[in-house]
Amino acid sequence: MNIQLAVKMAKANLLALVRDRKALVFLFAMPLVITAVLSFALGGIFGSNPKIPSFPVVVYNQDAGSLGKGLVQTLEKQTGQMTVHEANSLASARAQTSSNEANVVVWIPQNFSQSIEAGHKSDVRIEAGADHDTESSIVNDIVQAYGQSMAETQFAAKNLPNQTADIKAAKVQSISTTLHSVSTGSYYAIGMMVMFMLTHALNRAGRMVREKQGDLYRRMMASPASRYAIVSGHLLSTFVVLLLYGAALLLCFRFILNIHLGPIDQTVMILVAYAVALSGISVALGSWINNMRIMDSLGQIGAQIAAILGGSFYPLYGFPQFMQRIGRGLPNGQVLTAMVNSVMGISSRELLAPFCYLVVLGIICGLVGSLRYGRTVERGGVAG
Numbered sequence: 001m002n003i004q005l006a007v008k009m010a011k012a013n014l015l016a017l018v019r020d021r022k023a024l025v026f027l028f029a030m031p032l033v034i035t036a037v038l039s040f041a042l043g044g045i046f047g048s049n050p051k052i053p054s055f056p057v058v059v060y061n062q063d064a065g066s067l068g069k070g071l072v073q074t075l076e077k078q079t080g081q082m083t084v085h086e087a088n089s090l091a092s093a094r095a096q097t098s099s100n101e102a103n104v105v106v107w108i109p110q111n112f113s114q115s116i117e118a119g120h121k122s123d124v125r126i127e128a129g130a131d132h133d134t135e136s137s138i139v140n141d142i143v144q145a146y147g148q149s150m151a152e153t154q155f156a157a158k159n160l161p162n163q164t165a166d167i168k169a170a171k172v173q174s175i176s177t178t179l180h181s182v183s184t185g186s187y188y189a190i191g192m193m194v195m196f197m198l199t200h201a202l203n204r205a206g207r208m209v210r211e212k213q214g215d216l217y218r219r220m221m222a223s224p225a226s227r228y229a230i231v232s233g234h235l236l237s238t239f240v241v242l243l244l245y246g247a248a249l250l251l252c253f254r255f256i257l258n259i260h261l262g263p264i265d266q267t268v269m270i271l272v273a274y275a276v277a278l279s280g281i282s283v284a285l286g287s288w289i290n291n292m293r294i295m296d297s298l299g300q301i302g303a304q305i306a307a308i309l310g311g312s313f314y315p316l317y318g319f320p321q322f323m324q325r326i327g328r329g330l331p332n333g334q335v336l337t338a339m340v341n342s343v344m345g346i347s348s349r350e351l352l353a354p355f356c357y358l359v360v361l362g363i364i365c366g367l368v369g370s371l372r373y374g375r376t377v378e379r380g381g382v383a384g
Contacts, residue, residue: 031192031249035185036257055082055135058102060093065113067150071124074146075106081138089324091337092317094127094344098182099315103132104139116150129181180345186261189253190339191312194274194332197246198306201278202299204238208286209295231283231370239279246271262342266351270342273358274335280365281331287369311336331358 057075061068076084085102087093096102107125115122124143128136250267253259261267289295307313309326310333316324327333338354 028248028252031196032252032256035188035192035253035259055104055138056102057082057084057104057106057135057139058093058096059084059086059106059108060088060090061086061108062110063108063112064110065117067113067116068108070150071106071108071112071143071146075139075142078142082135087317088321089317091328091341092324094341095315095317097127097129098187098340098344100181103135104128106139106143116147122147180343182340182343183259185253185257185259186343187315187340188312189250189257189259189261190336190343191307193246193249193253194310194336194339195303195307195312196249197242197274197278198332199299199303200245201238201242201282202285202295202303204241205282205286205289206292206295206299208234208283209289209292211286212290213292227373228370231287231366231373234283234286234373235279235366235369238282239275242278243272243275246275260343262339262345266342266348267339269348269351269355270335270338270358273355273362274331276362277331277358277365278362280362280369283369283373284365285369287372306330306332309333331361334358 059072059075061072063069072084072086075082078084082104087096090105090107093102093105093107097105105125105127107127109123109125112122112124124147126136126140126143128139250261250271254261285295285298289298309319309323310316310330311319311327312332316327316333316337319327328337334354334357338351342351
């Protein structure tokens with residue numbers, strides 16, 4: 001019964017959306033136009049030529065020990081070959097390779113110093129674009145040499161204070177990976193898709209609020225169907241509509257604007273998780289909010305603020321650090337960062353964290369919405 005009702009509601013919502021031609025034009029024409037304009041006007045943000053005519057390296061150092069700082073200082077001393085600066089997050093470091101502020105990313109992991117001091121291996125990840133193999137090799141050699149030197153020094157200090165060390169155990173193992181550049185079109189295609197899906201989810205929450213003020217809602221509550229079945233119908237219908245909308249937008253960007261995105265499997269993976277999260281958020285807001293003015297404010301002002309903080313209009317790494325934390329905590333910020341990283345060529349394993357975060361968020365919000373839906377009518381005596 002619950003599944004049948006949910007499917008019927010999903011079909012009804014899809015048919016209503018397809019029949020509304022004005023809404024369809026707005027839903028698809030606006031993202032395409034805005035993406036095309038932003039890609040043309042702001043092409044310099046992701047330019048094809050390096051802004052710094054030297055060999056720029058960005059370091060993300062998670063290690064709190066002295067050896068991690070020593071590696072950074074060693075790289076900084078190579079003034080004849082490279083210029084080095086640090087980033088406060090891995091996402092910011094990777095983004096700088098897309099904007100050509102850096103050619104190579106050096107990621108020093110946590111417990112780097114502790115591992116070297118204990119005589120164990122420690123992986124330092126070196127990432128660079130496909131056209132910067134030479135620079136990546138240079139950095140790799142420096143990291144390897146530093147790791148071997150520190151391992152020998154630490155081992156000798158502990159075990160051979162008066163002898164020459166012959167070390168075969170601990171050393172740094174660098175892992176080189178290739179990052180692809182992100183075009184302005186790709187970035188803003190993802191940004192607009194994320195923003196318009198969020199806006200549409202909030203609009204659907206607004207429809208739920210308006211629905212609660214009409215007779216149809218009261219008849220639904222008085223019907224044999226449980227309110228949990230009705231909530232499931234809202235969740236499923238919203239999920240299907242948002243998923244198809246997001247997929248259609250990405251297809252339009254790809255084949256109309258000729259914008260390339262990440263691998264299909266990774267794109268689908270994040271898109272599904274985002275649709276789950278937005279469905280739960282939409283139902284939770286539609287269930288708990290009864291004032292249409294509040295819902296309209298969230299749909300208009302709240303969506304724009306979330307889009308700005310999430311990086312839809314300007315890359316997150318250009319914001320102050322506290323705003324970056326807020327932006328990455330938002331579901332739209334998580335999706336934008338994940339999809340941009342997918343375009344850059346990261347592995348699917350690195351997308352599991354945002355995927356799980358979005359799915360869990362959607363499930364929790366959906367459960368919260370189900371606890372509230374129909375309660376107002378029950379107090380009024382219509383539903384028992």
